[in-house]
Amino acid sequence: MERLNTQLAAASKALxxxxxxxxxxxxxxxxxxxxxxxxxxxFEAVWKAARLLLLEVEGIEANSPKATxxxxxxxxxxxxxxxxxxxxxxxxxxxxxxxYNEQLAxxxxxxxxxxxxxxxxxxxxxxxxxxxxxxxx
Numbered sequence: 555m556e557r558l559n560t561q562l563a564a565a566s567k568a569l570x571x572x573x574x575x576x577x578x579x580x581x582x583x584x585x586x587x588x589x590x591x592x593x594x595x596x597f598e599a600v601w602k603a604a605r606l607l608l609l610e611v612e613g614i615e616a617n618s619p620k621a622t623x624x625x626x627x628x629x630x631x632x633x634x635x636x637x638x639x640x641x642x643x644x645x646x647x648x649x650x651x652x653x654y655n656e657q658l659a660x661x662x663x664x665x666x667x668x669x670x671x672x673x674x675x676x677x678x679x680x681x682x683x684x685x686x687x688x689x690x691x
């Protein structure tokens with residue numbers, strides 16, 4: 555359980571870092587690149603926290619980002635719309651890691667605010683589920 559607490563705290567901290575991007579004073583292309591990089595590590599932290607929560611709290615093994623999103627939806631950590639958005643996030647993360655071009659970067663950057671809102675909701679739902687789980691123990 556301690557590992558789950560640590561992973562969830564790391565996801566929250568990464569999300570705070572991503573949320574702070576609009577307040578940075580950087581040129582537009584640097585701001586875009588910072589937003590994308592923070593999105594990548596935030597998505598990684600959040601899906602890995604969800605994977606661990608699914609295992610430790612729900613008894614469900616999910617070993618990939620998309621499997622984790624699907625199982626998170628199945629157990630109510632994500633709404634249908636959020637799950638669809640999280641699957642897009644997984645695709646965006648894959649694209650940013652494997653391919654870089656200006657047009658793609660601009661498109662993904664345009665989706666970062668929506669991604670941030672979805673990640674925030676997912677982290678919040680995980681925190682609530684963990685709190686409920688601890689209360690039953």
